[in-house]
Amino acid sequence: MPPALHIHQLSKAYKGLQALDSVSFSVEQGEFFGLLGPNGAGKTTLISILAGLTRATGGSAQIHGHDVVTDYQQARRMLGVVPQELVFDPFFTVRETLRLQSGYYGLRKNDDWIDEILAHLDLTQKADSNMRALSGGMKRRVLVAQALVHKPPVIILDEPTAGVDVELRQTLWKFIAQLNQQGHTIVLTTHYLEEAEQLCTRLAMLKSGRVVALEKTDDLLKRFAGLSLRLSYQGTLPASVLEKQIEQAATRINNRIRLRMTSYNELESILCACREAGVQLDDVQVERADLEDVFVQLMQNNSKVAA
Numbered sequence: 001m002p003p004a005l006h007i008h009q010l011s012k013a014y015k016g017l018q019a020l021d022s023v024s025f026s027v028e029q030g031e032f033f034g035l036l037g038p039n040g041a042g043k044t045t046l047i048s049i050l051a052g053l054t055r056a057t058g059g060s061a062q063i064h065g066h067d068v069v070t071d072y073q074q075a076r077r078m079l080g081v082v083p084q085e086l087v088f089d090p091f092f093t094v095r096e097t098l099r100l101q102s103g104y105y106g107l108r109k110n111d112d113w114i115d116e117i118l119a120h121l122d123l124t125q126k127a128d129s130n131m132r133a134l135s136g137g138m139k140r141r142v143l144v145a146q147a148l149v150h151k152p153p154v155i156i157l158d159e160p161t162a163g164v165d166v167e168l169r170q171t172l173w174k175f176i177a178q179l180n181q182q183g184h185t186i187v188l189t190t191h192y193l194e195e196a197e198q199l200c201t202r203l204a205m206l207k208s209g210r211v212v213a214l215e216k217t218d219d220l221l222k223r224f225a226g227l228s229l230r231l232s233y234q235g236t237l238p239a240s241v242l243e244k245q246i247e248q249a250a251t252r253i254n255n256r257i258r259l260r261m262t263s264y265n266e267l268e269s270i271l272c273a274c275r276e277a278g279v280q281l282d283d284v285q286v287e288r289a290d291l292e293d294v295f296v297q298l299m300q301n302n303s304k305v306a307a
């Protein structure tokens with residue numbers, strides 16, 4: 001069984017800018033995979049190469065064993081992409097838009113499946129509305145529907161919940177989770193790290209076009225940032241404490257800092273160092289670190305952590 005995605009030393013250079021720099025990873029069939037990174041990390045570039053919209057300047061990519069360049073048509077059939085940007089012909093209705101999209105894949109009698117997708121995305125009532133009459137959130141649902149018309153085994157969602165209300169997010173994730181259970185491979189990019197943490201069993205993090213982390217979400221959370229310690233304090237923290245900093249903020253009343261801890265045993269030495277430095281602690285809270293902490297740490301750290 002070929003992997004859903006096989007990406008090998010993929011590079012993309014724009015004039016003077018290396019948007020992707022020898023990126024390699026594979027996604028197995030049936031995985032729920034997260035592709036994370038800050039703005040400009042190269043996620044959309046990678047997705048565009050997979051969808052055949054952009055040509056890589058080096059390396060290769062395959063979808064279910066089909067090369068995205070030399071075997072473009074088969075590769076494209078394997079893939080459904082929900083893009084970040086809302087681009088539609090405003091004069092078509094929702095149903096016409098989906099029929100047209102089916103036509104691109106040579107699917108003529110696709111209405112049963114179209115109806116099913118519309119129902120899952122709560123769009124049945126809007127099937128005959130013109131695209132221009134839909135709200136932003138509804139247009140986004142149509143983007144999802146469009147990506148699914150040909151029942152692709154691999155579905156890539158590029159920021160599908162950006163600017164979307166809570167109700168749609170829940171509807172969408174329920175549907176996507178169901179598709180995943182049916183065997184579809186899901187690749188998700190999102191800036192909502194909580195979503196990624198809940199949904200993705202494995203992750204790649206990109207930074208400036210490079211893979212800086214590639215592992216199971218649970219392992220990443222355990223290995224990288226087991227716990228964090230939140231302090232509200234007055235005074236000046238010693239360097240030994242400051243070096244554990246994840247983030248810091250000052251309020252009118254006191255300073256707040258979040259520190260990285262690998263185990264509860266560190267708590268004692270941190271509190272002791274604070275006392276010796278004459279720091280007054282107003283509040284102390286220990287929390288389990290989340291994906292956001294890992295992300296912040298990885299993005300602050302310049303070295304390559306794992307690949």
Ligand SMILES: Nc1ncnc2c1ncn2[C@@H]1O[C@H](COP(=O)(O)OP(=O)(O)OP(=O)(O)O)[C@@H](O)[C@H]1O
Nearest residue numbers: 014015017019037038039040041042043044045046
């Ligand atoms: N057509 C283009 N011409 C020149 N530079 C480009 C082009 N497309 C993207 N870039 C640059 O490539 C880099 C990667 O961009 P990309 O859109 O892939 O990032 P991203 O990870 O998707 O970011 P975001 O989270 O903001 O969507 C950025 O520095 C971007 O400015």
